[in-house]
Amino acid sequence: MTDVKNNFINKIINRSILRNPNRKIRTRFPPEPNGYLHIGHAKSIFLNSNIANKYNGTCNLRFDDTNPKKENIKYINAIKKDIKWLGFEWYKNPKYTSNYFQQLYQYAIQLIENNLAYVDELNIKEIKQYRGTLKKKGKNSPFRNRSIEENLILFEKMKNGIFIEGSMCLRAKINMKSPYIILRDPVLYRIIFSEHHQTKKKWYIYPMYDFAHCIADALEGITHSLCTLEFIDNRQLYIWILKKLNFIQKPPKQYEFSKLNLENTILSKRKIQQLIDAKLVNGWNDPRLHTISGLKSKGYTKNSIKMFCQKIGITKQQNMIELSLLESCIRKDLNMSSPRRMAVINPIKLIITNINEHHTEYLHAPNHPHIKKMGTRKILFSNEIYIEKEDFCKKPNKDYKGLILGEKVRLKYSYVIQANKILKNKNNKISCILCTCDLNKKIKQKYNIIHWISIKNSTKVKFNLFNVLFKNKNAEQENNIIEAYNHNSCIIKTGYIESIISSEKIKHAYQFERIGYFIKTKKKSKHDTIIFNRIVSLKNKYRKFSKIN
Structure with missing residues (x-):
């Protein structure tokens, strides 16, 4: 397992170990089961799990299942599957915040009995208005000064499903003039009549994340509760709840990272x-x-995701990570393991006129340019071949490296050819290019190199060429993501691969030379067309095939 880089959290833990060398380090990963995990969660899993390993501690998996309206058992199963695929292990059995619902309810009663919580009848919109802003202080709810007895009665009725959703909630009684908006009497419980995936119909009230999370941390003995910077103000409430409920002996502490x-x-x-x-x-x-599942289906490996998490590190500095960094990680991971093959995505036909149509010749090509033990393969050479459309140009610029009318290029692992004539169809489009071939393999003169496939040794397939979902780099800030969506985020092409590929059982990915890394998708039936997903394009000296359209 890749080790975690030294960071400010490591330094915090090192200091705490110096103060208390016998305290066991405990972390947790607490996803809400309302969707699949994404690569941001991978960063958190990487951090929490590796800290536990580094300090010989434990890392809990705890599902933050406090909102049955949005949660589903299918998400729980997907999250477990993704974590296992990433290669991380949680401590003992997975935990659920719902395991503590009875205890959380008793702690809420404790706050009411200590006059630190009250039942409020303001609706969501009114609560927001009363809360104020950073520039405007909040004001007390008209229900704030109810008696302890009345609050206890109402809270029990909430629990028993007497009141409708949205009619009441339980709020902490802190300070409506606090500079921290989170401390302006936050909601602790709300009424929800949806069936829960774990507790079924037992409860009609559910705790808010801020109330449940810190208590669950304390009950599980978590030492370092690590979360993202968006929760930095929530730390004030985290501390307040634990203090008021007398979790004062070795309480968990919250730390934030970007x-x-x-x-x-x-x-x-x-x-x-x-x-x-x-x-x-x-x-x-x-x-x-x-998402982790999306990256997996695209062809990303768990090692590349771990490598990415290690490279970006853990800091308090918010910044935008370039997609190229993630792509460089998968390229590096696949480079030494992926066998090389040739494929043509945008085919154009070449006929070599000085070779007989019945002529066939087998040439040898390495399966990997740097790993000899991966061996070689035979590729068929004949008078009709496919090349990429982008590898032929009638009027190129000075930097063009492909085939030019009247000029020569070398076919990879093969002969030097020269384009002599263009044939067009009735629509005035190029139907094929007539070429001649120099059958002397030992030509030492350097020519530009292009890839190719013999038509007699080709299999027709489809290619899914994935591009970015949004053209805007900071897509997360878009108000309307539907309008910002890139409708060219998936381009489907029909092209050709070496026939040997269709029968091979390669464990993971191929590198299609000069194009990129591709993974073969599972066919639904044997009659279905073979489909390849592009994992990532190659860094190409002359052009980027990611721009194929």
């Missing part, structure tokens, strides 16, 4: 759901999404 912001994508589960509902992506595992 969340992952990735170019040209969204990680918000709410916004991903919008894309799914609008049918702009095919579910949570769509290869264009940066």
Whole structure:
């Protein structure tokens, strides 16, 4: 397992160990089961799990299941599957905040009995108005000064399902003039009549995240509760609740780090759901999404994701991570393991006129340019071949490196050819290019190199070429993600691969030379067309095939 880089959290833990060398380090990963995990969650899993390993501690998996309206057992199963695929292990059995519902209810009663919580009848809109802003102080609810006895009675009736949803809530009684808006009498419990995936119909009231999370941390003996910077103000409430409930002996402490912001994508589960509902992506595992399942179906490896998490590190500085950094990690991981093959995505036909149409010749090509033990393969050479359309140009610029009319190029692992004539169809489009071939392989003169496939040794396939979901780098800030959606985020092409590929059982990915890394998708039936997903394009000296359209 890749080790975690030294960071400010490591330094905090090192200091705490010096003060208390016998205290066991305990972390937790607490996802809400209202969607699939994304690469930002991978960063959190990487941090929490590796800290536990580094300090010989433990890391709990705890589902923050306090809102049955949005949660589903299918998300719980998907989250477990993704964590296991990433190669991380949680401590003992998975935990659920719902395991503590009875205890949380008793702690809420304790706050009421100590005159630190009250039942409020303001609606959500009114609560927001009364709360004020950063520039305007809040004002007390007209229900704030109810007696302890009345609050206890009302809270029990809430629990028993006497009142309708939205009619009442339980709020902490802190300070409506606090500079921290989070401390202006936050809601602790609300009424929800939806059936819960774990507790079924037992409860009609559910705790808010801020109330449940810190108590669950304390009950589990968590030492370091690590969360993203958006929760920095929530720490004030975290401390207040634990203090008022007398969790004063070795309480857990919250520490914040920067969340992952990735170019040209969204990680918000709410916004991903919008894309799914609008049918702009095919579910949570769509290869264009940066969910763990999406990255996996696209062909990303767990090692590349771990490598990425290690490279971005853990800081308090909010910044935008370039997508190229993630892509460099998968390229590096696949480079030494992926066998090389040739494929043509945008085919154009070449006829070599000085070779007989019945002529066939087998040439040898390495399966990997740097790993000899991966061996070689035979590739068929004949008088009719496919090359990429972008590898032929009638009027090129000075930097063009492909085939030019009247000029020569070398076919990779093969002969030097020269383009002599263009044939066009009735629509005045190029139907094929007539060439001649120099059958002397030992020509030492250097020519530009292009890839190719013999038509007699080709299999027709489809290629899914994935591009960014959003053209705007800071897509997460878009108010309307449907309008910002890139309708060219998936381009489907029909092209050709070496025939040997269709029968091979390669464990993971191929590198299609000069194009990129591709993974073969599972066919639904043996009659279905073979489909390849592009994992990532190659860094190409002359052009980027990611721009194919």
